[in-house]
Amino acid sequence: MHVVRRGETLSAIARRYGLSTAALVRHNQLANANRIDVGQRLTIPGTAPSPRTTKPKTGLVKAPVGTARATGSLAWPVEGRVVRRYGQSVGGQASRGIAIQAKPGAEVRAADSGSVVLSRDHVRGYGRTIVLDHGNGWTTVYANNDALLVREGQTVRKGEAIARAGSTGRATGCQLEFRVYRWGAPQNPERLLP
Numbered sequence: 001m002h003v004v005r006r007g008e009t010l011s012a013i014a015r016r017y018g019l020s021t022a023a024l025v026r027h028n029q030l031a032n033a034n035r036i037d038v039g040q041r042l043t044i045p046g047t048a049p050s051p052r053t054t055k056p057k058t059g060l061v062k063a064p065v066g067t068a069r070a071t072g073s074l075a076w077p078v079e080g081r082v083v084r085r086y087g088q089s090v091g092g093q094a095s096r097g098i099a100i101q102a103k104p105g106a107e108v109r110a111a112d113s114g115s116v117v118l119s120r121d122h123v124r125g126y127g128r129t130i131v132l133d134h135g136n137g138w139t140t141v142y143a144n145n146d147a148l149l150v151r152e153g154q155t156v157r158k159g160e161a162i163a164r165a166g167s168t169g170r171a172t173g174c175q176l177e178f179r180v181y182r183w184g185a186p187q188n189p190e191r192l193l194p
Contacts, residue, residue, distance in 0.1 A: 001184075003117065003131075004040040006124055017044050028184045035093060039118050039131040041139050042184040070134040071158050074111040074192050077142060078102045078165055078176045086188040096186040097141065097179030102165035104146065104174045110156045111140050111178075111193075119152050126177060127168020132156065139184075143177035144169045 002013055013036075014024045024030075027045040036042070077100070084090065084099035102108075110132060117139075118131035126143035130150065133139050146166025156162055167174045180187040 002042045002044060004036050004038055004042065006038050008036070010034075010036050013042065019045060030185065031094070035096075037096060037141070037179070038123050038126065039129065039139075039141050040181060040184055040186075041133075041137075043137075070112050070114055070136070070138065072112075073194075074140075074180070074189070075109070075158060076100075076193055077111045077140075077178050078106055078108050080106070080165075080176070082190070083175060086186075086190060097177055098189050099144075099171075100176045100178060102174055102176055104165060104167075106165040106174075107161040108142055108145060108163040108165055108176055110158055110160050110162050111180075112138070113158045114138075114140075114156060116150045116152050116154045116156060116162070119148050119150055119154075121148070123169070125170050127171065128163065128166065129169075130162055132162075137183040139181040141177070141179040141181070143179075144171035144175060146174075 011021045014021045023045055028042050080100045080102040082098050083101045084095055086095055086098055088095045112134045114132040114134035117133045121128050123129040128145040128148050129143040131141050142163055145163035147164040150162045165174055165176055178189055180189045
């Protein structure tokens with residue numbers, strides 16, 4: 001498993017593991033070979049995917065998932081109206097998540113139980129961002145927050161407050177950028193939410 005860091009390209013990641021870019025794209029079922037996101041998890045062909053994580057050179061992942069068991073279903077991370085849908089064009093690219101309009105300072109909650117693998121103030125384009133690993137290949141991303149309430153390595157339960165809604169990054173108002181990945185491939189959150 002490789003967690004995408006700021007400034008990395010798909011071709012550079014492929015080279016690092018001795019693969020072709022095409023093989024990495026195929027293995028992760030990526031729709032666009034020119035677009036990967038910070039915090040996105042990519043599985044590397046020839047390795048067995050595992051819900052337990054190890055600490056990469058960047059120090060982004062600090063603890064294995066396990067103490068807060070995922071429930072297998074997602075809950076809405078914040079109250080509000082969806083103002084951008086999955087797949088909708090944003091700057092010529094298809095959106096890999098949804099944007100949920102929220103009240104400033106509203107609690108952003110964990111969509112499911114898991115481990116905090118990223119909690120950073122300045123993720124380029126996303127502002128204050130949290131990434132949760134729910135095990136079994138599932139990862140959720142919460143971006144554009146005003147304040148982060150959890151730290152890397154911490155475990156959280158479904159519904160626990162992890163951030164306060166804001167307008168950091170490229171947000172055009174107070175909104176949460178919410179994404180869901182399965183083994184590094186983006187999923188439509190609205191198909192998974194109640």
